Amino acid sequence: MLELDDIQHFLIARPPALAARYEFLSFAGAVGARAWLAGILAKVGTAQTVESSQLDSRWVTVAFTWNGLRAIGLDHASLLTFPEEFRQGMAARANILGATGANHPGNWIGGMANPNLHAIVVLFAKNVEERGRCTREHQEYLLRCTGVEVLSSLDLEALPPYSYAHEHFGYRDRLSQPVIEGTGMEATPGSGPAIKAGEFFLGYPDEEGEPAALPQPAILSRNGSYLAYVRLQEHVGAFRDFLRQNGETQEQQELVAAKLMGRWRSGAPLVLVPNKDDPELGADSRRTNDFAYADKDPYGYACPLGSHIRRMNPRDTATNVNRRKMIRRGGTYGPPLPEGAPEDGKERGIAAFIGCASLVRQFEFAMNVWANDPSFHELGNERDPFVGTQDGTYDMTIPHRPIRKKITGLPAFTTVRGGAYFFLPGIKALRYLALLSDGL
């Protein structure tokens, strides 16, 4: 059984939040850091409490970088038991992830590439007012703490209309999430079987069996997860320009948008409705994931081989996929760009966390191979149109009978503005960290 009273709620329960705030913290000293953690610990939500309470209006999550674990006083021997990719951090592994050119850590903002980035507090709030109240409360709390500094922060809000989750390009979001064994969640048709908890939470059997080489001591790693944080700016003006350049009519533009994603912006998958959008299907969670590729669309005539959803979840056209599953959390930030308005130069995008038990096997694989391998599915010169590194030299092939359409020189619709690797400890592990002493 999953210890839901010890696992932070973040990767299991999705609270009904319309606003969020991420605060990135730096610790000047271990004693102050531990005092801060001890004081905030009671506010951190567990999977159990978040699922059972309808009354909460804010949900708090705390996670640490490897430098942060060192700064809070974790001993050297324990620090070395964490995997190499986490110890190095995202900025050091940017090339592996494709964060080059404009996406390079040298251009990141908010101190994300700063080795003094030690922790993050994620606040999900029911609404903007509640976020304001909690932010002020945390600011007042920080004034009473010694040596805990806010490096930067990011406010996030859901985009209207609030009836469904979507991002700035207009695509419906949160359509495909793995179901974790032992949580009681029911898999929607086509989502595949529940995935072993050890793929997301340390200390449990994973898809290969008993976990190996977990960070020590066990109390620190048990019920913990790794988070890859990415702040991805979305260039909405450039995206809309691209659609206009590649489609004369509104209908044609919608089809191009769908071909890039693999779904219509309504969420309806191209495999099921290749020629015309079906918003009702897109909104129906029982049907919108109920498809595969190998038999129904092997050549990508409906859903291009290089489209976003076919790369990031190849379903039955890749091996070993149960070891590549990840849980995505996060939201949108920045003001929406009204339809028809020119690009206003304001930053807007997605600031998301990828939760997993192995950054190198799950997150880094997805970015290195599925998103950025130009030869994925033998495409030759393509990368993921949204999360792959685009510099105007890659293409997008849209298979079509009798002749395919090839869009050459795909522009960058997104830019990585920051990122970091965090360890999301269980509640007992947070307590363990808060009670460390310098002698240890």
Next chain:
Amino acid sequence: MATQARQQREPAQSQAGTATVQDDWTTPRAMAIPKEGYFKLEQGRYGPVYPKSPACYGFTIIARTKPGAEKIIREYGKTIERSLQGSPDLLAPLKLHYLRWVLFDIGKDKYFMYQGIFDTDFDKYTEDAIALFAAAGLNTVFENLEGFPEDWKTNPPAFVKFVREHQCPSFLEYGEYPFVSAGEIKKALKLKAAFSKMLDQMQ
């Protein structure tokens, strides 16, 4: 085709430091490779990324066998042969062109050489390869090699470390039809067969 040429030039430029055209499969090519196995250090998820050569990707692992293991390893050759007869797609995820397994003597010791030529960067699909090795029972061979990690199945980094420590990079690779993938060759042969059939039907 112009875009394909552009993409395929990139690795050669970054790895070899010379602007060479890789898209011409009609011109045989050779590539001399530095001692390290790469032209320019580029970190992958598990270590340096090795370049694609005119003979595609590949590795050559040479390791001493455990005493008395020769018979088990040789027997396993037959197992692979039988397995492939039953499941021709067994090794498909590895995107192989060829495998060559060799046993040879150095002094009194018996050594095993695993040489594989394939189309994907091993660093990219390491875990898939390990999962496949487990599914196909290839561990029978690897576990009979000295120094192979006992916890390889749950510890991909240890498996990769073994492979990298025992890899002997080529210093010359040659391709009669350079850089062409097995998939492209199979497509060309399918097209040839289809055209032949079409011509037959027109008689």
